[in-house]
Amino acid sequence: MSIGEGSPEHAHRPLVSVGIPTFNRPEGLRRTLCQILAQTHRNLEVIVSDNASTNPEVELVGMEFAAKDGRVRYIRQPANIGAMPNFKYVLQSATGDYFMWAADDDEWSPLFIEKCLSASAQGETVACKFDTLFRVADRRESNPVPTLNPACSALANVKEFLQCMQPSLIYGLHKRASLEYFNKLPTFDFVDCYFVFRQILGPGVKTIPDVLYTAGVDAVSYEIKYVDAHAKKFDYAPFYLRTAALMLLTRSLPLRERLEALKAFNQTIYGLIRHHENCGDPRPLLVRQVWRFWRRALVPRWFMSL
Missing domain, CATH: 3.90.550.10 (Spore Coat Polysaccharide Biosynthesis Protein SpsA; Chain A)
Incomplete structure (x- = not known):
């Protein structure tokens, strides 16, 4: 014991x-x-x-x-x-x-769970500020974390996360009952960011200013993790379509705010593609990937239903 x-x-x-x-x-x-x-x-x-x-x-x-x-x-x-x-x-x-x-x-302060539990007043997800430790170089860097609080409007929290789309918030403390959907999620690029959107528009997410968590990197530098490790390219379509559908169908926002959130998300996804693909206009790439995903996911189901 x-x-x-x-x-x-x-x-x-x-x-x-x-x-x-x-x-x-x-x-x-x-x-x-x-x-x-x-x-x-x-x-x-x-x-x-x-x-x-x-x-x-x-x-x-x-x-x-x-x-x-x-x-x-x-x-x-x-x-x-x-x-x-x-x-x-x-x-x-x-x-x-x-x-x-x-x-x-990764690494944690002994107070990580206790402080996150104390901050979870209504069962919302709680995450904290964190550093990244590059162990080979013995270098520690602080990371930007959005300021999220369920006391603010859901739209304000969505926009705040869009300004700083930090996927490591998945390593917070969650009410287990709020994660049932996770077991049905397929694997896709930026699934951790989609997870945070689900929590924001579900039980809510609160970030606390304490640095209680360290993301460890056992290499000289951080290596991007692609779902398709052989192609070493992101497929933006599943993340884009799932998140857009989430924003349009959520009951956490009135219709006008859903459209406002979707507009802000479009700008963010365009910026994400520009950053990773080094392209001027991200829309042609996104349209091609969405069309390919649409044919691959929906057309076979349509034929099978005939």
């Missing part, structure tokens, strides 16, 4: 599930487990899903922590199921009132 478990104070505090999808980083997994288990909020369940690591040290670390702390469950996948399914697996295995993902290359 871990320190603090079984006490009256521990019993009435909400159970927080921490999902750790891991692959081939035994030392990173050890660091993550040490920091999560050192949280001042003690009522935790920790679910480690080893995505069939080829390094046997990962299993040894997982089994070691599961043996010495009853809050830890270690599961080794029989075959590599992919990153997104592994993120879904730890969520599906969770039973807590609240849930957070913890990557095996």
